[in-house]
Structures are given as C-alpha cells and as structure tokens.
Amino acid sequence: MSSTAEMEATGREENPNAQGAAAAAAAEPSTSGHRRTYTKPVWSLLEEAAQMKTEGNAFYREKNIRSAIGRYHRALLVLRGLDSDVMTSVKGFGAETPALTPEQEALLRNTQVDCYNNLAACLLQRQSVDYARVQEYSLRVLKWRPGDVKALYRAGVATLEMGDAQTAKQYLIQASREQPNDANVRKHLQRAEEKLNRELQKEKAMYRGMFSTGPKNSSGEGIDQTNRAGEGV
Template sequence: MDFSNADKMPDEDKLEKAKQFKQEGNDAYKNKNYKLAIGKYHRALLHLKGIGQLQGAMPGGIGSLFNGDMIQGMGDASRHGALDPKLMSEVVDLKTDCYNNLAACLLQQETPNYEKIIQYCDYVLEGVPTNVKAIYRKGMSLFHLKDYDKAIETLKEAHTDPSIQKYIIKSRKELDEQEKNMKKALSGMFNSKQTDSKVKDTADT
C-alpha cells in the first residue's frame, strides 16, 4: 500500500480501508500472529488519521482526535461543521478498537512493553472512560510495573468485573507486603543503632 496516495482518497474510502485493515488485524490476532496484527492495526489508524484533510475540516485531518487531543479535536471538527457526525462516530469507535487491540497484542509478547500498553489504553480511555478492557489492561500493566497504588486507583473504575477484582486484591497484598518489609527494615535499623550505642558506652567506661 502506497500511503502517500492514501491522503488523496475520499474519506469514505479511507474509512473502508481502515475497517478492512482492522479486520485483517483481528484475523491475525486469532491466528496468534501478533506481529502481523500490530502492523494491520497501525495501518488502520493511519487511514483514520487522514480523514477530514481534503475537506479542510480540521488541521491535520481527524488525526487530531488521536494521541491526547481527542476531546478538543472533536470540538474543532464540530465548529468547522464539515465532518458528518456519523462518520466521526465510526472513526472514534474504530480508533478505540484498534488501540485496545494493540494493547492486547503487546500483552501477548514474551516481554510486554507495559509502558506502551498503558499509553494505548489511555488513548482508549480518553474517549471511553468506562471501557472495561482498557481499564483492565492498564491496571494489569501498572501492577506488573509495581505501581500498585495507581493500579488500584485505575482498576477501581470497573471493580465489579471478576478479573479486575483479582488484580485489585493482588495489588493490595503487594502493598501490605511492602509495608511489612518497610517496618521490618526500620525495626532493624533501630535495633542496630541501639547496639552501636551500647558498644560505645562500654568502650568509654
């Protein structure tokens, strides 16, 4: 695919190509070909980001709905009035699915890039704060990064899900263990100081 020509495609064609790449990514994921799936999802996102450029609806196309500027971008598009609301809704839904699926692919790797997974999940949660899959994957990634407080804070947003509840419990156990170890270390330091004091007192007499 020559992506230099993709910008010249009508928005409807870009949307259809994005749907096609997403489906190919889903098929690759089902076949456990995660590397191929990642490539397909990225291609889908590239087509989505170009939507709106030809109409001049938004600077940089609908790409400004991605990677941190989603809410503001939607407002900009609305003020221009050149993008069909139904089209925008489909774009946001596809964007959400692609980033969610990218996070799922990375979790399947032998050494997952948890920071990247969190980033992808944040892109999803910007538009859909209640997306349970994104909450779960972000919380699980924070747990594996040993950021247990943030893991609990994130997972509590969808605490009724059994899988999420499991990681909340695990995070709390790890925090309890950290607290026990801290108290033990502080107790050891205090006892050591007491011993040193006695040694000094004995040496002085």
C-alpha cells in the first residue's frame, strides 16, 4: 500500500472519454411544471465528475495545487445534485434528485470519497494549512469509508494540529494498524503521545502545587489557599 502522505490518484471511475464541463452547466436543471429535472443523463454527470477528478489528479502531480483544488470542487458540485443524502435536507427546493442504480450510487460515492481525500491532501500542501478543513474533509471520507487509512492519517494530523492530541492519537493508532511501517503515521503518532505526556506532566505539577502543604497559621493548621480564592477584597 502506498504511503499515507500520497493522494488517492486512481480509480476505475476515471473515464478518458468523458468531456470536462463547468459544474453549473453539468448540473443545470430544467423546469417542467412544478418539478425540476436534469437536462443531462445521470451517467453523463457521473462521467463528467470523474473526468474532473482525473484532471485534478493530473494538476496535483504537476504540483499545481490551486487548479487541482478547483477541479475537485467542481466535481463535487456536479455530484451534489445527485446525492440523496444532500438533497434530502433541501427537499422541495432546487432539482429533484434522480434515482440511481446501485452501480451509479457506488460510482457517485467513490468519486466523492476520492475528491474529499484528494482535497485534504492538497490543503496539506499549502504554505498556510487550514487544518479545520482538512479534518472536515477527512471525516467525510471516514463517514462513507470507515477505516480509510489516508483519511485516518490526515484526520489525525489535522486534529493534532488543532490541539486535541487524545483524539488525534486514536485516529493515528487506527491508521498504524493498517500501515504499521508507515513513517508518516509513526512520526505523528509519536508527536501525539509526546504532547499527551507533556500535558500529563503539567497536570501532575499543577495538582502537586494545589495540594502541597502551605504555610502554618498560629494554631498550627495548614492554610489551603485554593479554598480561599473567593474570599477577600
């Protein structure tokens, strides 16, 4: 298996004969009475989205991260109108979601997963990384494909950078079970463990300070300063 730092760059859904098109045009609905339907067949929309993903992969390999991100977003915009999970929340508005065959549903979800995985990879390549967005995209992948090692790795990295070492450790442990020899997973798992250890040491030091013996009063009793925080002026 390839390194978790790499992008999800392949998939059977790639169709070299599909024509790339703007997302708005690809998903443009037409009005018929009070119901709206798509002007293009479902397969055509799925192929256009897959082609955009393929173009995004090519831009990524060329280190053209901005263009790659644009292609993945356009692909997801096309697929959005076909996704019953998305359209259910806005039922009654916009276009009617077409019924998909099991094969079309699988192609839709695989393309979405690859695009979100690849978007997370792209964002990690930027000079200023939006870790919240990396985490969001990675968790979307895990929702549809639990155990995806690249999404687990990226979710772990993003969560660690956002300050939650405990949750990051859990993601990275899962990733390490799938790829125990991956250097990137091991490195960030070690970072998470070191951060947790530092936090534990700080917590212990804090409690030692709170419960250590304080100065004595005239009767010989210890004065617990922590219990007198609300007293005085």
